[in-house]
Amino acid sequence: TFEIIFAGRSNVGKSTLLNKLTGQNVRTGKRPGVTLKPIHLYFDDFLITDMPGFGFMSGVTKEKAEDVKNNIVRYIEDHAGRIKMAVQVIDGPAFLEIVERWDARDEIPIDLELHSFLLEMNILPVVAVNKMDKVKEEEINDMLDQIALKFGYAAPWKESGLLLAPVSARDDQIRPLTSTLKNEIHKMRRDDLFKYF
Numbered sequence: 507t508f509e510i511i512f513a514g515r516s517n518v519g520k521s522t523l524l525n526k527l528t529g530q531n532v533r534t535g536k537r538p539g540v541t542l543k544p545i546h547l548y549f550d551d552f553l554i555t556d557m558p559g560f561g562f563m564s565g566v567t568k569e570k571a572e573d574v575k576n577n578i579v580r581y582i583e584d585h586a587g588r589i590k591m592a593v594q595v596i597d598g599p600a601f602l603e604i605v606e607r608w609d610a611r612d613e614i615p616i617d618l619e620l621h622s623f624l625l626e627m628n629i630l631p632v633v634a635v636n637k638m639d640k641v642k643e644e645e646i647n648d649m650l651d652q653i654a655l656k657f658g659y660a661a662p663w664k665e666s667g668l669l670l671a672p673v674s675a676r677d678d679q680i681r682p683l684t685s686t687l688k689n690e691i692h693k694m695r696r697d698d699l700f701k702y703f
C-alpha cells in the first residue's frame with residue numbers, strides 16, 4: 507500500500523482540497539474537531555488518509571485539541587511503514603499570523619512540529635499552501651519565502667528543499683499540488699525499482 511496522509515488545522519480547506527483532488531466527498535456535514543478518527547479513501551492505487559483537523563477552535567476544549575494531535579501522531583507512528591507522503595495543508599494568508607502568535611507565546615505551531623516529526627519518520631512532507639486566491643500576485647513569492655523560513659528552510663523557497671505547492675482549492679487551482687505529488691511518487695517508485703539492481 508502506498509499511503510498519503512492529509513493533515514492540517516481546521517478550516518484550512520483540507521476537505522475542499524481533497525474533494526477537488528479525488529472527486530470524492532469527505533467529512534461532509536462535519537462539525538469542526540468532532541471527528542477524532544482518520545478517514546480513508548482510495549484514489550487510483552493510493553490510500554489517502556484524511557486526518558482530523560487540529561488546532562484550537564470555538565467549541566473545542568484544549569484537551570480535545572490535544573487528543574486530536576496525539577491521535578495523529580499515534581496514527582503516523584503505527585503506519586509509518588506504508589505512509590510515504592504527507593500533504594500538510596495550510597491556510598496561506600493566515601499561516602504567518604498564526605506562527606507569530608505562537609512565537610509570542612514561545613510555543614511551536616503544530617504544523618511545524620508535525621513537519622519535523624514527518625521528516626524523522628522518513629515521510630516526505632509536501633506543504634499545500636491553500637487560499638492563494640486571497641493573495642495578490644505580486645506578493646506571492648515573498649509570502650512563500652517567508653513560509654519556507656518559518657518551516658526552517660532558507661529562501662528562495664524554490665531552492666530551499668521544501669516542497670511547497672501554492673493552490674486555491676476553492677477555485678480548483680490545484681495543479682502545483684498534483685504535479686508535485688506526481689513527480690515525487692514517480693521518483694519514489696523509480697528508486698524502489700532501482701534498489702533491486
Ligand code: GDP
Pocket residue numbers: 514515516517518519520521522523559636637638639640673674675676677
Ligand atoms: P477543513 O476544515 O480544512 O476541511 O476546511 P474546509 O474545506 O471545510 O474549508 C473551510 C473554509 O474555507 C470553507 O468556508 C471553504 O469554502 C473555504 N475555502 C476552502 N478552500 C479555499 C480556497 O482555496 N480559497 C478560499 N478563499 N477559501 C477556501
